[in-house]
Amino acid sequence: MSLYIGDIKMVNLISPELNDLMNKQIVEELRSAYIYLGMAAWAEEQGLKGLAAFMKIHAESEEYIHAQKFVNYIIETGGKVEYGTIEKVTTNYQNVETVLKEAIKHEEHITSKIKALMDLATDRKEYYALDLLNWFIQEQIEEENLFTDLYTSFELSGKNLGVWDHYVKHPD
Numbered sequence: 001m002s003l004y005i006g007d008i009k010m011v012n013l014i015s016p017e018l019n020d021l022m023n024k025q026i027v028e029e030l031r032s033a034y035i036y037l038g039m040a041a042w043a044e045e046q047g048l049k050g051l052a053a054f055m056k057i058h059a060e061s062e063e064y065i066h067a068q069k070f071v072n073y074i075i076e077t078g079g080k081v082e083y084g085t086i087e088k089v090t091t092n093y094q095n096v097e098t099v100l101k102e103a104i105k106h107e108e109h110i111t112s113k114i115k116a117l118m119d120l121a122t123d124r125k126e127y128y129a130l131d132l133l134n135w136f137i138q139e140q141i142e143e144e145n146l147f148t149d150l151y152t153s154f155e156l157s158g159k160n161l162g163v164w165d166h167y168v169k170h171p172d
């Protein structure tokens with residue numbers, strides 16, 4: 001929908017379809033933060049302070065910011081921000097291995113969502129969105145590596161929880 005003030009057409013550089021998918025992605029990013037906060041709560045309960053801090057920092061300094069990037073883009077291009085429902089997340093995990101594997105799986109899921117946004121923007125020739133979406137494509141390399149490296153470091157420590165947790169640090 002284009003907005004007018006008098007005869008002046010306001011900026012509208014986003015299609016309803018891309019707007020809708022970006023609104024859904026905002027929920028995905030906020031849910032990512034929520035998932036990592038769930039993992040942080042679990043880690044805290046286990047006394048794993050390093051892992052808890054890592055997950056909290058990740059939620060706040062990465063996922064929350066990702067959501068804001070989509071919010072800003074929608075507003076800048078004259079779209080409409082809508083905040084959907086964020087589905088419940090678990091705070092119950094069996095062990096650290098499960099947490100780390102779930103985090104890797106979740107980032108793969110997010111990568112597939114970013115690719116779908118890229119597909120839509122490209123198909124519709126919404127080239128304005130490509131800078132933002134390319135940023136996210138590159139960001140997902142970092143995100144997937146971050147959690148894969150975390151898992152590797154856990155394995156390399158011989159799954160020594162105490163030692164590993166002491167050295168876990170988010171790169172922010």
Ligand SMILES: [Fe+2]
Pocket residue numbers: 029032062063066110
């Ligand atoms: Fe994200």
Ligand SMILES: [Fe+2]
Pocket residue numbers: 032062063107110143
């Ligand atoms: Fe992420």
